[in-house]
Amino acid sequence: MTAQAGSTARELLRLGGVTVRFGAPGGRPALDAVDLDVAAQEIVCVLGPSGSGKSTLLRVVAGLQQADAGDVLLEGRDQAGVPTHRRGVGLMFQDHQLFPQRDVAGNVAFGLRMRRSARAEQERTVAELLDLVGLPGAQRRAVASLSGGEQQRVALARALAPRPRLLMLDEPLGQLDRGLRERLVVELRRLFRELGTTVLAVTHDQGEAFALADRVVVMQDGRIAQSGSPLDVWQRPATEFVARFLGFDNVVEATVQGEAAVTPWGKVPVPEGTSDGPCRLLVRPAGVRLTSAENGLPCTVAARTFRGTHVALLLQPAGGPQMEAACPLREAPETGARVGVSFAAEDVVVLDASAG
Numbered sequence: 001m002t003a004q005a006g007s008t009a010r011e012l013l014r015l016g017g018v019t020v021r022f023g024a025p026g027g028r029p030a031l032d033a034v035d036l037d038v039a040a041q042e043i044v045c046v047l048g049p050s051g052s053g054k055s056t057l058l059r060v061v062a063g064l065q066q067a068d069a070g071d072v073l074l075e076g077r078d079q080a081g082v083p084t085h086r087r088g089v090g091l092m093f094q095d096h097q098l099f100p101q102r103d104v105a106g107n108v109a110f111g112l113r114m115r116r117s118a119r120a121e122q123e124r125t126v127a128e129l130l131d132l133v134g135l136p137g138a139q140r141r142a143v144a145s146l147s148g149g150e151q152q153r154v155a156l157a158r159a160l161a162p163r164p165r166l167l168m169l170d171e172p173l174g175q176l177d178r179g180l181r182e183r184l185v186v187e188l189r190r191l192f193r194e195l196g197t198t199v200l201a202v203t204h205d206q207g208e209a210f211a212l213a214d215r216v217v218v219m220q221d222g223r224i225a226q227s228g229s230p231l232d233v234w235q236r237p238a239t240e241f242v243a244r245f246l247g248f249d250n251v252v253e254a255t256v257q258g259e260a261a262v263t264p265w266g267k268v269p270v271p272e273g274t275s276d277g278p279c280r281l282l283v284r285p286a287g288v289r290l291t292s293a294e295n296g297l298p299c300t301v302a303a304r305t306f307r308g309t310h311v312a313l314l315l316q317p318a319g320g321p322q323m324e325a326a327c328p329l330r331e332a333p334e335t336g337a338r339v340g341v342s343f344a345a346e347d348v349v350v351l352d353a354s355a356g
């Protein structure tokens, strides 16, 4: 299928079979036949470990990296040979590289000056954007006098100023402390909604991706391992790789027989409609339920970690690997306690054995 086939007007960006190789032709490509559509006004966050190809993906879309194969289409038009400054995309990288010798207005107006917009229009746009990013009246401030979070907002206003049809963010909040990141991510989502901006962002921080995105794309070794709504991906990781990347480690060999699977932890109920046969099974920590020591699978509490909203328990059964349980604060047993465990089918996920 060619990249153009089946394209609809709502699609702003379409990647079809995009491959990028660095180094020897036989080696593993940095991007391996990637297909990805982004709809107009959609916020897509690409998530993945270091080296999985996230930045390369952005660079290809921006025209900063040539693809060895495949197509990049923006609003249905093939971008082969179109230079970065003619693609109508905005870029904001982690080291936001503001111009230190220019004040805030000089930075935000950069793209508008390049376009030779009239001075009055530049001033109006700069004022509007500074309001939007929560820095009203900051035009004449020196960049060096701003905090990290304020500089990030200026960088964002600068990227938005030329009204790009697609805004691309590379680890947009990477260097900020957690509290500020959590606040900014909420503001960013509201801002993008208000402006109707289409966003393709990459991050290795899952919290950031899940809070910002309409759709999360998880990358593994230059390929897309899973794409779906944050809730979807969180509740139903498709492969063992995605499950472990999201921090779910309760994964075991299993053989499904009807309504349950035989596992090293004994019988575990599986969701309705699961096919019989061998598979890898994930039990999300919320689905590991504590019962009295006499009932269920006997386990010893090997460790407990306070997580703010719950306690994460590491449980050691008599046989089989350790497993994690999420337990309400008040009910969490002490380390060394003997407990029983049962499993809730709604938190059991059969993983795709063909990948990851």
Ligand SMILES: Nc1ncnc2c1ncn2[C@@H]1O[C@H](COP(=O)(O)OP(=O)(O)OP(=O)(O)O)[C@@H](O)[C@H]1O
Pocket (backbone or CB within 6 Å): 022, 023, 030, 048, 049, 050, 051, 052, 053, 054, 055, 056, 057, 204
């Ligand atoms: N210019 C380059 N020359 C050679 N190899 C490169 C180049 N850029 C990227 N790579 C390789 O391509 C692969 C993908 O890199 P990329 O930077 O896209 O990953 P990433 O997911 O963005 O990683 P990170 O989270 O660390 O930024 C890596 O193996 C990397 O070493």
